[in-house]
Amino acid sequence: MSWLTRVRERLPFISKRETPDNLWVKCPRCTEMIFAKEYEANLSVCPKCEHHGRIGADARLEQLLDEGFELLPAPTVTEDPLKFRDSKRYTDRLKAARASNPHHDAFTAAYGTMDGRAAVVGVQDFTFMGGSMGMAVGDAFIAAAQRALDEKCGFVCVTAAGGARMQEGILSLMQMPRATVMTRRLRDAGLPYIVVLADPTTGGVTASYAMLGDVHVAEPGALIGFAGQRVIQETIREQLPEGFQRAEYLHKHGMVDMVVDRHDLKATLARLLDYLTPAKAA
Incomplete structure (x- = not known):
């Protein structure tokens, strides 16, 4: 016990200063x-x-878009279509996730400008049930891509997910081909689809729209893969190389186009949009 503590105990009229935990x-x-x-x-x-x-959807959107961007409305989907229950009911897990998150589900999109260049930006938030992909995420992705088609601008998708949401079974897996169709529609329209791979991007998200971009940008040190490293090692019975599934390793082996520091991300994406957006759509 320090002398200051002893003094405080003897002199109760000296108030103890509260220190925030954060x-x-x-x-x-x-x-x-x-x-x-x-x-x-x-x-x-x-x-x-x-x-x-790792950062949330609001912080990411504020970092990437200019002031005055418009949040796209959250889609309305059937909740708990399978009446799923494990150790908790799926509806209870959704309520708990929404109580600690400002958004309705794991995917949030906005329309605005990025250094003056029009763009739709969709962000997957890992803090919402591990960024898992369910029907709400699929519908939000499709709505964001459709807004990019309507506005004739690029679509930037920031991924961070543990994969498909098991509580929705095959309905969550159906979001993979649905999102794939929208990436093809963007390509057919000549509009850029750029993916930012944040930590972590895994599972069914990696197996679909996270790897279908015109350009793949990764943040330093981001974990990117389909199955986990331990599962792969046990399957092939070989020791995996150092840094396997990290952004730098994937960049070196051609799976990622560039690794960009977060401080340079907005300028890099704006430059890519400038290069890739057709002049008639600008």
């Missing part, structure tokens, strides 16, 4: 304690080791 953020990679405001000002990137932390 003043500091611990970097998951280097374990450095970072002042929360400094971390947020640095776009949730560790100033010491440059680890790119």
